[in-house]
Amino acid sequence: MRITSVTGIPVSTSFDYGNPAGPGGNLHLRAMDTLLVKVETDIGITGWGEGFGFSLVPITAQVLNTLIAPACLGEEPHDIPGLMSRLARRFHNFGLNGAVSFALSGIDIALWDIAAKAAGQPLHALLGGKRRDRVPAYASLLRYGDPKLVAENTARAVALGYRQIKLHEVRLDCIRAARAAAPVEIPLMLDINCAWPGVAQAVEFCGDVQGMNVRWVEEPIWPPEDFAAIAEVRREGGVGIAAGECLGSVAALKAMLQAGAVDVVQPSITKCGGISAMLEMRRLAVQHGVALVPHCPYFGPGLLATLHFLAAAEVEEPLEYYFAELARPPYPALIPRQGFVAVPDAPGLGYEPAL
Numbered sequence: 001m002r003i004t005s006v007t008g009i010p011v012s013t014s015f016d017y018g019n020p021a022g023p024g025g026n027l028h029l030r031a032m033d034t035l036l037v038k039v040e041t042d043i044g045i046t047g048w049g050e051g052f053g054f055s056l057v058p059i060t061a062q063v064l065n066t067l068i069a070p071a072c073l074g075e076e077p078h079d080i081p082g083l084m085s086r087l088a089r090r091f092h093n094f095g096l097n098g099a100v101s102f103a104l105s106g107i108d109i110a111l112w113d114i115a116a117k118a119a120g121q122p123l124h125a126l127l128g129g130k131r132r133d134r135v136p137a138y139a140s141l142l143r144y145g146d147p148k149l150v151a152e153n154t155a156r157a158v159a160l161g162y163r164q165i166k167l168h169e170v171r172l173d174c175i176r177a178a179r180a181a182a183p184v185e186i187p188l189m190l191d192i193n194c195a196w197p198g199v200a201q202a203v204e205f206c207g208d209v210q211g212m213n214v215r216w217v218e219e220p221i222w223p224p225e226d227f228a229a230i231a232e233v234r235r236e237g238g239v240g241i242a243a244g245e246c247l248g249s250v251a252a253l254k255a256m257l258q259a260g261a262v263d264v265v266q267p268s269i270t271k272c273g274g275i276s277a278m279l280e281m282r283r284l285a286v287q288h289g290v291a292l293v294p295h296c297p298y299f300g301p302g303l304l305a306t307l308h309f310l311a312a313a314e315v316e317e318p319l320e321y322y323f324a325e326l327a328r329p330p331y332p333a334l335i336p337r338q339g340f341v342a343v344p345d346a347p348g349l350g351y352e353p354a355l
Contacts, residue, residue, distance in 0.1 A: 001118065002076055005040040006069035006107060008051070008061040011300065011355070017142045017324040018153040029142070032326055033057045034300045036353060037064065037106030039072075045117050048353055049109030050302035051102040052270040064103035067091065077111045081276040084108050088249075088273070097248025101271060108274025109305045117348035123305065124343065127279070127312040133343055135310045137336040138164035138189065138318040140297055145169070147177035154181040157323055161338030162186075164215070164318050170195045172208055179212045187215040189242070194222040199232050206237030216240035216264050225252070227259035234261060242266055245295035249273065250280050257288040268295040269309070270302035278309055293317045300330045304349045307334070311343040330354055 012033045017023075023030050035057045037049035051060045071090060077083055087104055094100045116123040124130040139157035144150050150169060157165055158181070165182060166189040169175050178188060190209060196202040202220035209217065217239050221229045224246040234241040242264035247253050248271055256262065267281050278294070285292040292313070296306040297320055310319055321336055330353040334341055344350025 001045070001078070002042045002074055003039060003072045004042050005038070006064070006072045007038045008064040008069075008103070008106070009036040009038060009355070010034075010053075010057045010061050011036055011330065012057075013326045013328040015324045015326050017322075018156060019144060019149055029054060032299060032324070034298050034302075034330075035060050035064070035102070035106060036300055036330070036355075037103070037110050039107060039110035039114060041077075041114060043118075045114050047110035047113035047117070048301045048349060049106035049111075049113065049274065049305075050270050050298060050300040051106035052268060052298070052302070053102070056099060056102070060099045060102045063094075063099040064106065067094070068100070068103050068107070072107065077114065080108060080111045080115065083111070084273060084276050097246075097252070097271070101248040101273065105270045105272065105274040105277075105302075108276050109269065109301055112275045112305070113301070113348040120347050122345050122347060123308040123349055124312045127275070127309060130311045130343060130345075131313065132311055132316060134340040135307055135343060136163065136316070136318045137321040137339055137341050138162060138166055139323040140166045140320045141168065141323045143168040145171065145174065147173045150174045151177040151181040153323065154178040158182050158186065160336075161340075162336070163339050164189070166191055166218075166320070168193060175209060175212070184213055187213050189215050189218060191218040192220045194219050194224050196220055197222050199229050199236075202233045203236045206233065206239045210238050214239050216242035218242040218266070219245070227256045227261045230256075230261040231259050234263065240264060242293070245271070247272060250277050250284070253281050254284055257284055257290065262290055264291045264293050266293055266295040269306050270296075270298060275305055275309065282313070291315070291317060294320070296320045297322045299326060299334070300353060301349055303334055304331060304351060307341055307343060308349070328354070
């Protein structure tokens, strides 16, 4: 089997996230954009992947279609990690984190889809075997910056069956509004998006949210590669610390774990090298005794691959799901029902995208 074609397909759809004003204000998204990666082979099997996108989709698509795709033609994907390692080394001088790594991640996911289809098995069978038929999802609320909207959407998420909720708020009044709107047994996760430029502010924030049933404070420090500072926040803050979505390689994640920076590591399958990298990252997380809860606020094959990865994980962890309604979701079957997403058992990823 050889690769005959690699194509990036930009997909964009409007969305509603429970804000009457619509996208704007402190929300950078105007549409939900992603890059689907289609890989075709000479035996007629097609695989689908996803490269992290949003507003970067046109750049990642150009990198994929003009730089990386020609290097894939004629390759035999019998050893996916080996092939991806060779491609990463070939293009490393274009950057180890960004459009190149996003495009490579999409190719890797598509190749695993092809491998599972060729074996006539669902992807989770190649990742260690399915341990659960459905995976809990947590509602990942976009930033509102308004306590009233935060409370309304938190309550709506609870009513829809979510039992874990993530906020992207940095204001304490917004966080307190969410805490008041959800039963206390429902944990909150707080994604700070690298808001604090120093340890002191991050530690103060962690102290302010103690007692609110916060599972983790996510990415508290700018820059995200300052692992020593993140580790200091972890030692002094008194709450769980999570990070990893901004890392583009196994080596970077290993350095973060060696620094003792986190309780929860969050690699993104569409950024870090795809499924091949995630399997190695899972081994490292176990070795360092930390939880692995993937970052996956997207709706294409990357979300679906993450679902399979979590279905095969030894310890149950939740699937991140953006609390937004897409006008045209690529996989309608992945919309959570009562806080869970069913795991498909068809060969490969289990679904073909609706384009």
